[in-house]
Amino acid sequence: MELAEVLIILSGSLLVTGFARWKGLPAPLLTVAVALAVSFIPGVPDVEIDSEVILTVVLPPLLYSASLDVSLLNFRESRVQIQRLGIGAVVVTAFVVGAVAYVLIPDMTWPAAVLVGAVVAPPDAVSAAAIGRKLGLPRKVMTVLSGESLINDAASLTLVKVFLAIVGGATLTVWQDLGIFGLAIGVGVAVGLVLGVVAHRVRMKVDDPVVENVLGLLLPFVAYITAEELSGSGVLAVVAAGLYVGFNSPRTGYATRLQERPFWAAADVLLEGFVFALIGLQLRTVVQEVAESDRGLAQSVGVAFVVLAVVVLVRPAFVFASYYAARVLRYLLLSRLLRGMRRVPALRRVRYHPQPRLDWRQLSVISWTGMRGVVTLAAVVSIPAVTDSGVPVPARDTMFLIAFVVTVGTLLLQGLTLPVVIRWLGVQDAGQRDRDLAAQLALVATSTRETLEYVEARRPAWTAQYGPELTERAIQAATTRLVRENEVLQRRAVSDAEDRDDTGAERDRRRAVPRAIGQVRRELLDKRREVVLRERDAGALDEEVMRQVLMGLDAEELAMDTNALSSTRS
Incomplete structure (x- = not known):
């Protein structure tokens, strides 16, 4: 992608986003629609999306900005629910979608099918959080949504990495898969915390808000690239650094904080608009490639809409089942554990701090916040036509179509109806x-x-x-x-x-x-x-x-x- 093309896309997406915000319209959907319409104008060149641009230039600042606004104390309080959705829901969605894709696409192998599931598994909570904040969702619900969006990207991209290697011919055992996950988590969090501590110490020593904010601008990129080079999760590194810096931000000078917030808000608007514009511009090319393939457009579109339905339905099933199963299991285990602790005098004063409870209406809202976005696009464009070992990736064109249909479909279906669902269920904390x-x-x-x-x-x-x-x-x-x-x-x-x-x-x-x-x-x-x-x-x-x-x-x-x-x- 040429620099001139990038500037044109950035400018156009910003104009559309500004109009959408002025009129109170959903900016992602309008940006996709306008970009799709522009792609049909004669003379408009095809846009090639570079996965490295999305993963290393767009994703880190978006994650860092989101993590700065998340309360570390609330995150820690709801960590069990966040981990369950951010990791468990991603893994379950990946394998369920993989099973469906494996059955419906004739030339699809099992590893490639799970690869499709990993691509469409992580929800992007940016739109949901904006809607929820505007309508007054309870803070504990907002914490779960924001926290989930910070770690599900890491789970998804790690799954993509694992199953892309398997598609290429690598033979990995379950323990090796878990080892890759463990390494990604451990290295990513460690790198993020170390860089976060260093950045905070420098911010405390340097009494120059401009230099401090430039340091904050560089931090997400350094954290992401460093963690990826060390076989860790760049996503978790950025999140860990952002949470640490955000938690300690009140200790820095006031001028730094006053400059920092509007800067990252502007960066979010610019980068999100850029990504959704890329989705719209690329959609025509994806459809043409699928139409020219052996499977045909009708079959591939049908498979994509079936996967969309599965993605939408799997989330509420997992949210309710996992929440109530965890409560029952925790009650059974804790009742035995507490009875045993009471027999030990030194442990009688230990107190258990339960996770915040969510009622069925709040769980319903969480179930309906499954809009896909930046990471799904980044993951699918990172899949090469041929792996490093020379093995072609099966049905790659259909993978692209599925990713685009799921992204646009969830934005349309869930993004447009989420405010109605919140109001209908009455999940609003008027006293907050x-x-x-x-x-x-x-x-x-x-x-x-x-x-x-x-x-x-x-x-x-x-x-x-x-x-x-x-x-x-x-x-x-x-x-x-x-x-x-x-x-x-x-x-x-x-x-x-x-x-x-x-x-x-x-x-x-x-x-x-x-x-x-x-x-x-x-x-x-x-x-x-x-x-x-x-x-x-x-x-x-x-x-x-x-x-x-x-x-x-x-x-x-x-x-x-x-x-x-x-x-x-x-």
């Missing part, structure tokens, strides 16, 4: 926002109180250093806002309690006051920006001075959007 806001307010109140106590403890030392008059003025200036915030918080807590007892009209009237204050402040900020730009355009203000003033105004508006007190006004 209020609980989060209460926690923010309590935290601000606690930090304010302890800060004032710290001021009093440090007053003698500051007095000795700066003198009594200067110290008093400094303390007064620094603590006035803290005291005022604390008073506002106390009044707000009383107001919230009154809100619960008031009628709807009275509650709306009380809340209208802070909303009005916030709106007035924003309009005043806009007016100040208008004055700044007018002075710059008139030549009365230097551009550097303008940028500094605008940065202060932007920071003030950012504080309004993120401050706990400001959140109470919305």
Whole structure:
């Protein structure tokens, strides 16, 4: 793929994605549809997808960005459910789809059939997470979805690696297969953690947000390539590094965090649009190749839609069966274990921390979040026509068609209906926002109180250093806002309690006051920006001075959007 083609695809996909976000449409589907339509325009060249570009350039930053936003504590709390879906569901899906493909495709060997299953096995939770966040899915459900998407890619790509070797003639035992999996997991996690620790230490030492963010940009690529060179999982290396850096991000400077979030959000939009544009552009070529094959288009399309149905149905069957079977098994094993532990005095105080429970409605939503995406495309384009040992891969053109049909089909079927399913089942945590806001307010109140106590403890030392008059003025200036915030918080807590007892009209009237204050402040900020730009355009203000003033105004508006007190006004 030429550089000019890459730039055109990036630009076009960004335009389509921007339009979709503006109109509230599903961006992946619209991007695929537009790219497919463009591929039929006379003169548009066929686009060859390079698997190395997808695996080493597109996938690592997407995984790293997603892992930065995942709570490590919540991930650890739900790790059993995440591992069950991220590894177990991938393996089961691969073998079930493999069995179906082996029966339906005449020239398909068993290893090649499982290879097809491994390609279409991992769901991409990006779209599901965006929908769930917008509709207010419970946090434990969001944690399972996000965590699953971080590790199922590693399971899928490792399966592809194993069964591609078997297709090429390698003879591997079950223990050798498990050894490959174990090596991929161990090396991948170890490399990711080591690089994550190193990156965090450097970020703590370097007081330069630009350099720190460049380091963050390089980290996913270095982690992926290093782990792959050492026979580990590059996916797990990126995820481990991202989880560690994200968990320790609050210890770095504020400027780094403020720059980091919008950068990765922009990278996600650009790279995801690029991948889905490639799917649409390549789809016409895939269909033509299948139509020219011995199997014919009708048979191959029929097989692809059967595999799509199997992929959609296997997930809910596995989700429900594995969840309840695990609960029963855990209960039986733990009851015996705890009875045995009670006989040992030293173990009587050991407490078991159960995994978060999910009801049938939440499991149903998880079952319906099986949209495929980037990894399925990356996996299928990584399959060569002929293996390194010179063995042709059976029905490779049909593999491509199946991967594309499953990707587009799940986006259409599940992506479009997921919001309806969430609303219909009522799987929304309406109180999550209020609980989060209460926690923010309590935290601000606690930090304010302890800060004032710290001021009093440090007053003698500051007095000795700066003198009594200067110290008093400094303390007064620094603590006035803290005291005022604390008073506002106390009044707000009383107001919230009154809100619960008031009628709807009275509650709306009380809340209208802070909303009005916030709106007035924003309009005043806009007016100040208008004055700044007018002075710059008139030549009365230097551009550097303008940028500094605008940065202060932007920071003030950012504080309004993120401050706990400001959140109470919305």
